[in-house]
Amino acid sequence: MNIETKAINTIRLLSVDQVQKANSGHPGLPLGAAPMAYTVFNKMKVNPKDPEWFNRDRFILSAGHGSSMLYSLLHLYGYGLQLDDLKNFRQLGSLTPGHPEYGHTKGVDATTGPLGQGISMAVGMAMAERHLAALYNNELELINHYTYVICGDGDLMEGISNEASSLAGTMKLGKLIVLYDSNSISIEGSTDLAFTEDVKARYAALGWDVQGVSDGNDIDAISEAIDRAKDTDKPSLIAVTTQIGYGSPRAGTAKAHGEPLGEEGVLATKQAFGAGEGSFIVDDDVKAHFEAIVARKQAAYDADKHTEERYRTKYADNYEKLQRALSGDFELDLFKDENYYKFDKDMASRAASGQIMNSIADNFESFFGGSADLAPSNKTHLDKYANFSASTPEGANINFGVREHAMGAIVNGIMLHGGLQSFGATFLVFADYMKPAIRLAAIQSLGSIFVFTHDSIGVGEDGPTHQPIEQLAMLRAIPNHIVFRPADATETAVAWNVALTSKNTPVSLILSRQTLKNIDGSSRDAQKGAYIVKEPKQVEKIIIATGSEVSLALEAADDTTRVVSMPSRALFEAQVEAYRESILPKAVKKRVVVEAASSFGWHKYAGDEGKLVTLDEFGASAPAGDVYKFFNITTEAIKVALNELK
Template sequence: MDLTALRTAHPEHWGKATAIRALTLDAVHAANSGHSGMPMGMADVATVLYEKHLKFDASAPEWPDRDRFILSAGHGSMLLYSLLYLTGDAEITLDQIRNFRQMGAKTAGHPENFLARAIETTTGPLGQGIANSVGFAIAEEVQRAQFGKKIVDHHTYVIAGDGCLMEGISQEAITLAGRLRLGKLIVFWDNNNITIDGPVDISDATDQPARFRAAGWQVIEIDGHNPEEIDAAITKAKTSKKPSMIACKTHIALGHAAQDTSKGHGALTNPEQLIAAKEAYGWSTGPFEVPADIKSAWEAIGSRGASDHAEWKTRLAELSERKQGDFNRIQSGEAPKRLQATIRALKKQISESQPKLATRASSERVLEVVNPIMPETLGGSADLTGSNNTKTGDLGVFLPENRKGRYIHYGIREHGMAAAMNGMALHGGVRPYGGTFMCFTDYARPAMRLAALMQVPSVFVMTHDSIGLGEDGPTHQPVEHLAISRATPNTWVFRPADTVETAEAWELALTSQKTPSVMSLTRQGLPTVRTKHSQKNLTAQGAYILAEAEAKRQVILIATGSEVSVALAARDTLEAEGIGTRVVSMPCMELFEAQDETYRRRVLPAGPVRIGIEAAVRQGWDRWLLGERGRANKAGFIGMDSFGASAPAEELFEKFGITAEATVAKAKSLLG
């Protein structure tokens, strides 16, 4: 590249873009790790975007109507940190830049949304950002339909690299965005033809523009170092009814000895080459030093949106008080006050009528009362609507012709769905839930982990949660998926036993601010086990005594979900034989773990035989069976230790020995 020509053609632009490149070189050099090349390659695009287009107010990073900027190529985190520091973000200071990738810094190796308010999402696992962005764009459309264009009217911009576009999730994201005609979604493709292993050609020969067009996108191809082309492309993209992909031909590590090489993708730490690159840029200040005129030009960009922001506040204040209240409540993530009463009323009704329902149907019953009072819920399913019971009558379908629709047909895209849900939750103003089969937790897994890491309360509705699924067989029967979700930090895994517990679980999930929930729900019908109404949300305690021993307490059966009724049946038999048996329902291990020891000891006292019953692998159970005052020679587990099989459900429970009879036999043998 002829840097002099670039510099001469647009000197002011060049100074601003060079600040990004220089800060990146310095930070990576100081950290002795990181990714230099991407921020250096995309500095021009980012500069034009921030200077001319991005609606934001650096002093108010949480302004709800800001444009969102998603760095899907999260390894290029110094691009984002540079932009935030330069525009005057209060959190990403120069000190933070100097401490790039160090303990306690907000400038982590990859952008972490929970470290600074201006970081929209956590990226690094490739493809997640572009898939989040679909959720951001959907949330914007839905909120705009609800509150009007004067309050909600912003774009979602994304920078995605070759890695993002090679990941399968990107296909799910772009085809969903194309179908839904998310015109306010604009993706810049950093087309630098370099990945870690070498040129992209080594592993890929995809015609990306053709691929995006095939998915219903507008595609604009530009020189990613020409500010005029960048500006024109963004201007054009903003008027499109289709989502836009701007293919930016760039040079990774522009101006450095490693330019256009896969070395340039990584950490450029050689001091001589660093100096040479800065010289080539015409950048003569010391490390981390941005000339005052350039810094103030950037700060002007950072405050450019302040007046817009002020006008927006005025417009918000002009809404009716009720509308304002709704907007602010939803934005804060608070559930409406009447949620509690609604849930209690349903619980009461269920405890009285005692229906036999699959918990997936219980979940629908809950959504039927919740969705009408929570306009922020945004439901969906990965093409299993009738099976996941996720759609209630009042939700219209979200489509280009119906932006008020609150139900999304995600298609057969579990991963894209989960990542889009995270994006919605991060955007704010909506509360997403989405369904698939529990077994396909596997497909959604990378995004489910990120929900937990990012501290967003997405709700994953996972039905058909055991061999109870029946004939579809082992490919569709989860056995390890409860353990997988429970192994993940900051995740609530609910496995309710009946409609009452399902309602309680939903109440917790919908009031959660920082923890995602996994709803593990049955395909098969279950009796109501909470036949006595309690106002209190017992599921909030994680586990509780559902049925106390009548005879002298010798056995405690601990069960979840569909196995709670198995435990109750086993208790009947044992009690009939004079063996006092307590049944503990344990719908959420994580919440039980969070209780104080006094309560845990009350539920699980030392002494009796303990048997865990769950149609899944034992992993995760030993802490309740052997720990918490338990003893190995008095503990047993009734569950799965292999994959399932294809046959009718009842036969499978027999075959795998998950029955009241087997429980009784195990209890007796442990009693000796």
């Protein structure tokens, strides 16, 4: 047995041991895919001693259920995972959770698990690399790296992966290399039950360079395929035929996928690979082999750092700009200027947002995002910049096409890559398509920005299919996520301040299609989530409203009613108790909550004695004013609710 075969078998058996000890996990993928993973890691430009090195190659295990294989690799390559960490696989507080978690385990470049998200985030990473290279490279290549993915059949069944792959082909992301673990098995049995398409033909049609490796154990063939993939300007799919659970008694069966092999199965597997009965074994020659691989990588790292030093000396301003971007220090002095928050005319918050975004972009080269074919409606086009494309990679406007699912994941991938501030935009009702990506942004503590316009029944004639009702409640339910629905242009300016300074929390901006009045009393206090916009001499009642309904609340308020604008419940809940009490005193129980959306979640603020002017049914097709009247979201309805308070 040569040393490479022994090294691969060590990856396999460490993975099997992790699953068996935890009595939970997925042994099938590591047994079949270890040779391709070993080959990819050997070829990757990385330095385990500097795992955050910006110009490193990225690796995404899109089939995140195979995490034990990734942890085995990270241990063997010296990323800091110890054997004790592998022995704590899937245990509370361990560095080896059930699916890879970004920011938790060194060497993990993305949190994966929900199938299709990983490969889609990888598209964002490849886009970020291409864009930054266009911005900063000259005769010195400061940015030049690949994004590698290992995905499975399940990833390619999910529709999100096709959306993202279609865009990758259109953009000719030649530094994206995907290895497809084609084992023809899913949880229910053979993939033929539900997946008989020609994947290679599909990817060729999407504009990818496609290769096949017929034997998943042939590391020379896999290596040659990766080398060929680097010679094309297209993204690459390398379909590697493997056997799930290779070497185990369950090889080639669905039963190999998602449960431990059992003690007898583990022993039989080790015997098949010529290994002893011991668990978590790494022989000295295998350890030395991996140390030698890592040592060889040092030369590429040193050469890259030398180039970086030359760049820093010759192009100091550009280098400093990039370093600030990488650290998230964008120096947006615009937010300190009081004039930034002042507007001389009424406008829809989407229009105010568009104006604000372009003001920001005038001196902010790190903006990189776009809309799902709705930029004219979302007002998210950055006028100073070209569109990002295969021929104009320096362009900052991304044309995502009608691909909301992929857009969310791609934005996350750009943020994971670093050096850019990304955003994606669509109508609020289509947040449903993006929820999994928004959730992953929150889990990964990414500062992704999601712009949602057409925020209410104010959409009008487009009718119930396009009028969001329950979407705000859904978005607000996501932990570590700021939902901000501004009441006017000033609050919209505050919203963008919040979005660009919330480094570890994704922000969803909820913007109107219809014109909103500029409110006397709106201010930067909106960044606290809720504040007083109208204060009577004596407070007997409180109206709490958001967005376009704040104007209605102001019209309805009498001389004893305080009006509170609450653009962000999450930000309000983050304030100290004394501030929250000053805005919503517990002693004032006569309250009305107003929002042209679901009542879900508002009872907390209305209290047992309060009233809700909300909407718990789907909308209707008619002009916006008529729809508001039909569903009784009006000044008169608020006055009635106030009068009914006892």
